[in-house]
Amino acid sequence: MAVPPTGSPPADPAVLRRMIFGLWTTRSLYVAAELGVADQLASGPRSCEELAAACGADSSALYRVLRALSGLGLFTETDPRHFALAPLGEYLRSNVPGSMRAFIRMMGASWHWRTFEGILSSVRTGQPTTEGMGGQSLYSFLGQNPEQEQLFDQAMTSFSSVEHEAIRQAWDFTTSGTLVDVGGGRGHLLAELLGAHPGLRGILFDRPSVVAGARDAIRERGLDGRCERVGGDFFESVPSGGDAYLIKYVLHNWDDARVSAILQSCRRAMKPSARLLLVEQLVQPGNAPDPVRLLDVEMLVLVGGRERTEEEFRGLLAASGFSLVRVVNTRLPLSIVEAAPV
Structure with missing residues (x-):
């Protein structure tokens, strides 16, 4: 039997059991999200029979899942077999600020x-x-x-929308005349920054099929006049002439060789005064609980990417023609790694 270090509290096997039971929690959350239970409860409590009929489920089986999730703080059994949304369960609804429904459905x-x-x-x-x-x-x-x-x-x-304000508050984008959002998807973050800074112009850069979409956040917010859309392959090149290049949650999708290719594309496009802003979760030293370490495992399995430490980013940047200027922490577990061409 393993002996804990002197002075350490005894290990509690119940903690390990709760980790193992995480499978049950995730799958039960998936059921509630897929069936849209929280949307059905948005107007107030309903009986399990009403919910089952509305969601296309067996009432007895649905009751058992909702009872389990009520014990986790997502729903409340107000009367026998009647449920209401708990405050945490609000995030299972569709189209509400901070909604996690789509993320849970994707994970499941x-x-x-x-x-x-x-x-x-x-x-x-x-x-x-x-x-x-x-x-x-x-x-x-x-x-x-x-x-x-x-x-x-x-x-x-949905996963990243709550982070946009934190990013905007953490770095002074008013100093950036033209901001190039590399791998910017549908433009949600860029739209947030353009909306907050009337003097800022943007270039949304992503795969042609992505930027050619008929609807995106830029158009929805009436910012077309200040934003250009460019399609391409960031392994080959990115638009030139920007004052700042923003890359959020892109580099963690790739191994070091592919990350270097993206960084070198940016370096070739950047003027000496431009800045590179890498928005990522950094792996921290020590043994404290850190969700980004589990995300790192997800990236390994799903795409062969990885989460990185500050020093790992420093090395990749140096090899691609950049110096790491500073790391700006946001109010969330998210950092902006600022780099300059050398």
Whole structure:
């Protein structure tokens, strides 16, 4: 039997059991999100029989899932077999600020769930697994499955939307005449920054199929006149002449060689006075609980990417023609790594 270090409290196996039971929690959350239970409760408490009829479920089975989730603070059983939303459960609703419904649905989708079954193979080989995606990479799979691609986009948007204000508050974007959002997707973050800074202009850069979409956040907020859309491949080149280049949650999708290719594309496009802003979660030293370490495992399995430490970013930047100027922490577990061309 392992002996704890002198002075350490005894280990509690119940803590390990709760970790193991996380499987049950995740799958129960997925059921509630997929069925849209929280949306059905938005106007007030309802009986389990009413919910089951509205959601297309068996009332007895649904009751058991909602009872379990009530014990986790998502719902409240107000009367026997009648449920209301608890404050935490509000985030299971659609189209509310901070909604996590799309993210939960994506995490529980069969392709994602089955892909994570390949974690043992990923750890043995160091390569991502395509289990659940028909042998394809993530982005090839999504490109051929529009419904899942839309859900993925919604999930990423909901996951990151709460971070936009924190990013805006952490760095002075008023000094950036033209901001190039590299891999900016549908433009939600860029729209937030343009809306907050009337003197700022933007370039939304992503794959042609992404920026060619008929609807995006730029257009929805009436910011077309201050933003250009450019399609391309950031491994080859990015638009030149920007005053700042923003890359959020892109580099963690790729291994070091591919990250270097993206950084070198930016370096070739940048004038000496420009700044590079990498928005990522940094892996911190020590043994304190850190969700980004679990995200790192997700990136390994799903795409072969990784989360990185400040020193790892420093090395990648130096090898690609940049110096790390500073790391700006936001009010969330998210950092802006600022770099300058050398």
